[in-house]
Amino acid sequence: MRDSVLRGRVWVLARSSGRLIEDIDTDQIFHNAHLHITEILQMGAHALGNLEGWKDFPQKAKPGDILIAGRNFGAGSSRQQAVDCFIALGVAAIIAPSYSAIYFRNAVNTGFPVLRAEGLDEAVAEGRLRSGDEIEIDLAGSRALNLTRNESLKIAPMSGVQREILEAGNLFKLKRS
Amino acid sequence: MARTVIEKIIQSHSPEEAVPGRIVWMDLDVRSARDFGGPNVVKNYEREYGSESVADPAKTVFTFDLCAPACTLKYADNQQICRDFARARGLRVYDVDQGIGSHVLMEQGLARAGGTAVGTDSHMNILGAIGCFGQGMGDVDITYAFRTGRTWFEVPESVKVVVKGAPSPRATAKDLTLYLCKVLGTSKIALRSAEFYGPAVASLDLAGRITLCSMVTEMAGIIGFVPEDPRNQAGTLSIAADPGAVYAETIEVDIDGLEPQLAVPPSPNTVRPVSEVRGIKIDSGFIGSCTNGRAEDMAAAAAVLRGRKIKPGVMLKIVPATRWVYDEMLQTGLLKMLFESGAIVLNPGCGGCAEGHAGLTGKGEVEVSTGNRNFPGKQGKGPVYLASPETVVASCLAGEIVSAGEV
Numbered sequence: 001m002r003d004s005v006l007r008g009r010v011w012v013l014a015r016s017s018g019r020l021i022e023d024i025d026t027d028q029i030f031h032n033a034h035l036h037i038t039e040i041l042q043m044g045a046h047a048l049g050n051l052e053g054w055k056d057f058p059q060k061a062k063p064g065d066i067l068i069a070g071r072n073f074g075a076g077s078s079r080q081q082a083v084d085c086f087i088a089l090g091v092a093a094i095i096a097p098s099y100s101a102i103y104f105r106n107a108v109n110t111g112f113p114v115l116r117a118e119g120l121d122e123a124v125a126e127g128r129l130r131s132g133d134e135i136e137i138d139l140a141g142s143r144a145l146n147l148t149r150n151e152s153l154k155i156a157p158m159s160g161v162q163r164e165i166l167e168a169g170n171l172f173k174l175k176r177s
Numbered sequence: 178m179a180r181t182v183i184e185k186i187i188q189s190h191s192p193e194e195a196v197p198g199r200i201v202w203m204d205l206d207v208r209s210a211r212d213f214g215g216p217n218v219v220k221n222y223e224r225e226y227g228s229e230s231v232a233d234p235a236k237t238v239f240t241f242d243l244c245a246p247a248c249t250l251k252y253a254d255n256q257q258i259c260r261d262f263a264r265a266r267g268l269r270v271y272d273v274d275q276g277i278g279s280h281v282l283m284e285q286g287l288a289r290a291g292g293t294a295v296g297t298d299s300h301m302n303i304l305g306a307i308g309c310f311g312q313g314m315g316d317v318d319i320t321y322a323f324r325t326g327r328t329w330f331e332v333p334e335s336v337k338v339v340v341k342g343a344p345s346p347r348a349t350a351k352d353l354t355l356y357l358c359k360v361l362g363t364s365k366i367a368l369r370s371a372e373f374y375g376p377a378v379a380s381l382d383l384a385g386r387i388t389l390c391s392m393v394t395e396m397a398g399i400i401g402f403v404p405e406d407p408r409n410q411a412g413t414l415s416i417a418a419d420p421g422a423v424y425a426e427t428i429e430v431d432i433d434g435l436e437p438q439l440a441v442p443p444s445p446n447t448v449r450p451v452s453e454v455r456g457i458k459i460d461s462g463f464i465g466s467c468t469n470g471r472a473e474d475m476a477a478a479a480a481v482l483r484g485r486k487i488k489p490g491v492m493l494k495i496v497p498a499t500r501w502v503y504d505e506m507l508q509t510g511l512l513k514m515l516f517e518s519g520a521i522v523l524n525p526g527c528g529g530c531a532e533g534h535a536g537l538t539g540k541g542e543v544e545v546s547t548g549n550r551n552f553p554g555k556q557g558k559g560p561v562y563l564a565s566p567e568t569v570v571a572s573c574l575a576g577e578i579v580s581a582g583e584v
Contacts, residue, residue, distance in 0.1 A: 023363055023444065026299075027555045032531055035213050035243075036251035038220055050554045072363050072397055076552065078299040080217060080315035101368050101399055102299055106315035161200045161329050171321050172225040 006092045006113065006137045007147075008064040012124055013054065014131075020070035020124050024051060026082040026103070035079060043081050044088030063090025066135060068120065070096065074103025083107045093137060095144070095155070097121065108162045109171040113139060116156040123153065139166070179421035181335035182402045183370035186310045186416065190293050197334045197425070205236070207287050207294035208322040211278055212241040214297025216255035217316035219262045222323060231266055232326030238287070239263055240271040240278025240296070244534050245526040247273070276499030276525030277467050279303045279311065280387075284501050290412050295322055300467050300549065302393055302400040306386040308413035310400060333370045333399045334425035335418075340375035342433025347582055349477065350385030351469060351547065351565035353377060354392045355438040359448035360430050367397035369425065372404055372418060377432055379405035384473035386411050391468040392549050395445040437580040439545075440563035443553050451568055451580040460542045460559070461492040462573040463529040464566045469547035470498030470525075472505040474566045479514045481570040481581045486519050488576035493520040493569075494536045496528040520573075530556065545572045 013021050028051040030043065037043055048057040067086065073096040074082060083106045086094070093113040097120050107114040115137065123129040133148040137155065144153040158166070168174040180188060180195070188195040191203040208231075210218045231237045239259045247253035256273065263270045271281045279301055282288040290308035295301060297319055304311030312330075314322070322328050338361070344353060361371075371393060381389065386403050393401035404417040437451040464470075464478050475497065487493050495515055497503040503525050506512040515522055523529075529536035530548040538544045538559030547569055551561035564572070567581035574584045 025550075025552050027550075027552050031554065036249065036255060038217050038255070052553075072367065075363065075397060076299060076394075076550065078214065078297050078301075078313040078315050080214070080317060083315070098367065100397060102313050102315065105318060109315065109317040109321070159200055159331070171317055172221075 004139045006066065006139065008066045008092050008135065009062065010066045010068050010129065010131060010133050010135055011057070011061070012068045012129060012131045013070065014124055018125060020068070020121055022070035023072045023075050024069060025076035026074060026079050027076060029074065029082040030079060030085045032077070035081065037081065040084045040088050043085040047085035047089055058089060061089045061091060064092050065090070066092050066137070067094045068096070068124065068129060069094060070121070071098045073099045075100045078102045078106070080106050080110070083110055083112055087112055095120065108165055111166050111168070111170040113166065117144070117153050118156070119154065123151065129153070179419035179423070181370065181418045181422040181424065182372055182404055182416050183310060183333060183335055183400065184422070185419070186291055186293065187330065187332055189291065195332045197332050200329055200331045202327055202329055203293060204327050205295055205322050206289070206292040207236055207238070207282060208319065208326065209238045209240055209278060209282065209294070209296035210259070210319050211239070211243055211297050212245070212252060212256045212259065213243040214316045214319065215239055215259040218297070218320045218323065219258050221316055221320035222262070225320065226324050229324065231268065231323045234267045236326065237323055238269045238271060240275065240281055241273045242277045242526045243531055245273035245524070248534065274500055276497065276502070277470065277527060279467055280470070280498045283307055284499060291416050295319060295328065300391050300394050303387055303391040303467055305390040305393065305400045305402045306383065307411050308402060308416040312400070333368060335422070336366050336369045336371050337424045337427040338366065338371050338373050339427060339429045340373060340377050341429055341431050342377070344377055344432050344435035347437055347580065348435045349565040349567055350381055350388040352435060352438045353432060354389045355440050355448045355563065356432060356435055357430060358392055358395050358440065358446050361396045361428070362446050363397040365428060366393070369398055371398050371401040373401060374405060378403050379407055382473065383411045384471035387471060388468050392445065395549055437565060437568055439568065439578065440551055442551055442560045442562070445550055445563055451564070451578065454562070455578050455580070457578045458543065459491060459545050459572050459577060461494065461538065461544045462569040463494045463536060463544060463546040463548065464569050465496030465498065465528065466530040466548040467498060468549040469566055470496060470502060472502045472511070474547065475502070475506055475511045475515065478566040478570045479511050481567050481584070482514065482518045482574070484514070485574060487573040491573050491576050493518070493573045494529050495520050495522045496536065497525045499525050545569045545578060
């Protein structure tokens with residue numbers, strides 16, 4: 001089982017206006033020009049490669065970083081690469097108000113923490129959560145704390161299946177356990 | 178207990194009580210993978226399950242539609258990886274000649290009303306058009322489905338979308354669909370199952386239902402159904418919701434007098450009447466995709482052409498959804514009519530809508546397309562407008578965006 005407490009630096013996927021970018025689709029996360037790639041390690045270089053303002057994300061990201069995104073993150077295609085590209089870079093988790101259904105499943109099934117939080121838009125708009133902040137997520141307790149600004153974030157509890165798969169490692173291991 | 182359409186279908190495939198919000202394990206009648214996602218499924222499968230057999234070879238298929246026939250070495254390799262896996266395990270491959278997988282599943286009768294089907298195509302929920310619970314999934318999910326024949330799923334809430342009024346005779350199924358993309362956006366039916374009611378949707382033929390249900394993905398919905406089927410065009414009556422079924426919400430959408438619509442960049446949800454956008458010069462048009470690649474769509478295009486030629490300098494790309502559609506075009510003379518207009522008619526598949534196949538746009542190239550997505554950069558660097566086959570052809574005749582009534 002993975003650590004139930006994650007600590008890392010956040011990247012807030014916001015526009016220059018300071019608002020979270022909504023509806024980021026899988027072609028912006030991992031463009032279909034690279035769909036032929038099946039090696040996870042090769043996918044990292046294309047993460048957010050078609051999202052204006054974030055094309056240098058693979059160079060900036062460090063293992064353990066945490067992404068903060070706007071609602072309906074991962075809209076569009078069923079491509080697993082849109083999750084795997086973040087795993088390749090060592091991104092530890094994503095927090096967003098909501099995800100597309102397929103994206104959410106893909107992440108859950110690979111044991112990648114995708115978390116839902118309320119009040120993210122406000123926290124970002126009011127400057128209570130900014131790129132570079134250090135946050136700590138307690139997966140079991142459904143809480144996150146912005147260590148840089150001493151602000152807390154409420155994380156929606158994971159479903160039973162999401163927790164079981166995360167604890168098993170991935171969907172395949174769940175079957176064997 | 179009275180159930181909605183999605184609750185009925187899931188309930189008939191699960192031993193657990195199918196109530197909204199609950200995660201249940203359900204049986205899958207069809208498990209499929211494309212040439213995109215498929216090679217990853219094979220790789221996952223061999224790593225996790227070695228030589229163990231799939232749950233049911235008769236229910237497990239590959240459909241190649243993304244890059245067909247392969248135009249890159251990587252896709253050629255990936256398709257062969259899937260073929261080799263399929264041959265070794267006795268699975269059927271609907272190969273590069275067959276066309277769009279979700280449509281092939283409908284035509285071949287693998288996907289049926291009341292059934293369940295999954296595949297590595299985010300538009301698998303298009304199967305809602307025939308009353309089948311189709312769902313696009315990633316390669317991990319599909320690998321697991323190949324091996325076990327089942328998956329976990331959170332029973333979605335159902336929402337009733339009542340479409341009121343009569344559109345103008347100039348509005349098509351695509352115009353209605355685009356208008357719903359605008360009104361419902363990406364939040365009103367998000368993560369829910371939508372049931373569309375009202376005379377304007379009940380009267381849609383199967384091709385029109387396919388158009389509507391395909392774009393439920395762009396409305397962020399799980400799936401859409403059109404349970405009313407007075408002329409038995411799609412066989413969906415058998416999956417009608419129980420009287421007294423509970424809906425999370427009822428949304429009324431007034432489409433009275435609806436005129437042709439167009440999605441302008443950057444998203445399928447930024448929709449305006451064609452009349453407000455008319456006059457924009459175009460470089461190319463595209464008719465096809467899982468949304469508008471049926472023979473009816475081709476016939477609608479030919480009817481607007483009336484034997485005329487598209488404007489010199491404008492490129493019109495046409496991609497039938499399937500080999501069956503292509504054959505229909507051949508038999509009925511549609512192929513000749515379209516060819517003689519100056520159009521390029523390609524082989525069946527996902528061309529024109531996804532990179533990896535013919536029909537991309539260059540930087541600055543303005544395209545009017547019958548596809549379902551115009552996200553920035555999806556089909557190339559040019560701006561893409563989404564419209565009906567009628568509007569696409571009219572615009573190709575005029576060399577600028579116009580509706581069919583203007584040419």
